[in-house]
Amino acid sequence: MTQTLSQWLTDPSPSSRAQARIGQAWLAWLRLRRNHLAMLGLAIIVLLCAMAAFAPLFATHDPFTQNLGQRLLPPGTPGHWLGTDDFGRDIWSRIVYGARITLYIIALVAVTAPVIGLAIGTVAGYFGGIVDTVLMRITDIFLAFPRLILALALVAVLGPGIVNAVLAIALTAWPPYARVARAETLTVRNSDYIAAVRLQGAGAGRIIWGHVMPMCLPSVIIRVTLDMAGVILIAAGLGFLGLGVQPPLPEWGLMISSGRKFLFEQWWVATMPGLAIFLVSLGFNLLGDGLRDVLDPRSASR
Amino acid sequence: MRDVIESDFIEIDNLSVTFEAKGRRVHAVQNVSLSVGAKQSFGLVGESGSGKSTILRAICGLAPVSGGAIRIAGEPVNTRNAKAFASRVQMVFQDPYASLHPRHTIDRTLSEPLAIHGIKGTDARVVRALEDVGLPASFRFRYPHQLSGGQRQRVAIARALMLEPEILLLDEPTSALDASVQAEVLNLLNRLRAEHGLTFLMVSHDLAVIDHMCDRILVMQHGRAVEELAREDLASARMKTEYARNLFAASADRMLGATSKD
Numbered sequence: 001m002t003q004t005l006s007q008w009l010t011d012p013s014p015s016s017r018a019q020a021r022i023g024q025a026w027l028a029w030l031r032l033r034r035n036h037l038a039m040l041g042l043a044i045i046v047l048l049c050a051m052a053a054f055a056p057l058f059a060t061h062d063p064f065t066q067n068l069g070q071r072l073l074p075p076g077t078p079g080h081w082l083g084t085d086d087f088g089r090d091i092w093s094r095i096v097y098g099a100r101i102t103l104y105i106i107a108l109v110a111v112t113a114p115v116i117g118l119a120i121g122t123v124a125g126y127f128g129g130i131v132d133t134v135l136m137r138i139t140d141i142f143l144a145f146p147r148l149i150l151a152l153a154l155v156a157v158l159g160p161g162i163v164n165a166v167l168a169i170a171l172t173a174w175p176p177y178a179r180v181a182r183a184e185t186l187t188v189r190n191s192d193y194i195a196a197v198r199l200q201g202a203g204a205g206r207i208i209w210g211h212v213m214p215m216c217l218p219s220v221i222i223r224v225t226l227d228m229a230g231v232i233l234i235a236a237g238l239g240f241l242g243l244g245v246q247p248p249l250p251e252w253g254l255m256i257s258s259g260r261k262f263l264f265e266q267w268w269v270a271t272m273p274g275l276a277i278f279l280v281s282l283g284f285n286l287l288g289d290g291l292r293d294v295l296d297p298r299s300a301s302r
Numbered sequence: 303m304r305d306v307i308e309s310d311f312i313e314i315d316n317l318s319v320t321f322e323a324k325g326r327r328v329h330a331v332q333n334v335s336l337s338v339g340a341k342q343s344f345g346l347v348g349e350s351g352s353g354k355s356t357i358l359r360a361i362c363g364l365a366p367v368s369g370g371a372i373r374i375a376g377e378p379v380n381t382r383n384a385k386a387f388a389s390r391v392q393m394v395f396q397d398p399y400a401s402l403h404p405r406h407t408i409d410r411t412l413s414e415p416l417a418i419h420g421i422k423g424t425d426a427r428v429v430r431a432l433e434d435v436g437l438p439a440s441f442r443f444r445y446p447h448q449l450s451g452g453q454r455q456r457v458a459i460a461r462a463l464m465l466e467p468e469i470l471l472l473d474e475p476t477s478a479l480d481a482s483v484q485a486e487v488l489n490l491l492n493r494l495r496a497e498h499g500l501t502f503l504m505v506s507h508d509l510a511v512i513d514h515m516c517d518r519i520l521v522m523q524h525g526r527a528v529e530e531l532a533r534e535d536l537a538s539a540r541m542k543t544e545y546a547r548n549l550f551a552a553s554a555d556r557m558l559g560a561t562s563k564d
Binding site: 012013014015016017021024174191192193195196197198199200201202203206210211215278 | 388
């Protein structure tokens with residue numbers, strides 16, 4: 001190897017498809033790294049992922065073992081630094097294991113809602129006319145419902161549980177993505193490079209998938225990271241109302257819900273998972289803001 | 303001299319294009335007829351809004367034809383059969399900054415037409431196409447924003463030639479480029495036409511460009527044909543109509559300047 005890795009990454013004349021793509025990603029990463037707040041957000045999210053992956057190492061106790069002799073210990077008690085809940089379970093350990101559930105919900109929503117939204121938005125925007133009208137009115141109907149109420153209705157029909165909660169969130173979260181994708185599609189649909197592939201004989205499917213979607217993807221990704229905070233809150237809200245994750249699983253919203261009963265005397269039972277939700281939401285928001293600066297096609301060099 | 307025109311390769315008979323927007327009808331092109339022989343280079347000149355680009359778009363099915371007929375090699379064009387049409391007729395757009403997909407590498411842009419038509423041997427063809435338009439092979443995996451305007455237009459020309467079409471429609475291919483690059487691209491187009499035996503239908507508002515490129519010229523104004531000229535008529539300023547003479551006078555000094563520098 002005569003050249004270093006960074007030379008390979010920033011080579012102005014890449015020698016393969018992969019090098020070109022990785023090089024572009026590297027430049028985006030360098031731009032993102034200049035934004036300190038975005039890096040803080042990324043650090044929080046990486047920490048959350050690490051916590052979820054290595055939960056047994058981070059946790060000091062079993063999150064399910066009840067110990068009624070040690071119930072409702074205040075924060076700062078040796079061995080239980082964040083205190084214990086009404087069954088004597090260590091709150092820190094429950095938050096650590098709860099990160100797994102939170103991450104699971106986020107991941108499932110992130111791979112479903114934006115995909116549905118992107119497909120509907122680009123198809124509506126590309127074809128226009130009657131297709132656009134029908135798809136966008138359906139989107140409007142979903143948008144007109146308050147999200148939590150619609151999610152509640154769906155969970156009520158499907159029954160409580162983690163998968164049904166995710167399904168309910170995904171079904172209520174896609175309309176904004178469809179709107180964003182459609183708006184983006186309308187700006188690129190009449191551009192010369194789309195006319196050029198059409199003149200080469202490309203069909204609608206190839207144009208939408210290969211040429212329109214890459215242009216919509218950045219705004220959708222930004223929207224996803226900014227929405228993740230909302231998704232965590234809705235999942236927590238469903239848990240709080242007893243319609244999401246079921247006890248004794250250590251879901252953060254559920255933990256707040258169980259702490260509600262003694263909020264005035266033992267404030268830490270509800271506050272600690274609340275702080276966790278706050279931190280993770282903040283992390284996603286900061287990262288989303290930074291990604292907007294990096295990925296937004298309008299700010300990127302042409 | 304050029305060979306005698308064997309047949310009318312591109313025939314346009316009484317073409318009319320009418321746009322309808324909010325109840326208003328705009329007659330962009332009215333009863334224009336022209337014919338271009340195989341391997342000829344035909345120019346459409348006129349001020350902006352004279353309907354010259356609309357004729358190109360009508361040939362590609364991108365503008366609503368309201369009357370008349372377009373035939374290529376005696377057959378009416380059928381843009382419904384997009385693939386068959388694509389392998390006969392390709393277009394180079396005016397603005398190289400808008401005609402290349404900003405998130406596709408040059409490689410992807412050039413191999414896309416091959417993928418659409420299921421043509422094998424992508425790698426060799428892409429490399430050859432870059433060579434053909436005078437770009438180094440090291441540009442293959444660059445993105446459009448890493449190229450200059452002239453280099454981008456070369457990529458756009460290479461893309462148009464990937465399917466080995468017989469006809470190239472050129473919509474002011476150099477008007478977005480500066481003068482020195484303009485000459486390079488025009489010379490490239492002339493060379494490619496000779497090498498590939500292409501038929502050009504070129505639109506420009508610049509008579510100097512048209513003079514450099516075209517055997518025959520149609521002057522247009524307000525969507526109508528004003529006068530058809532051969533290159534010799536243009537060189538000796540033998541126009542019959544007032545409008546064509548004015549248009550010629552406006553760019554005559556630049557034409558003479560170009561010939562004296564060459």
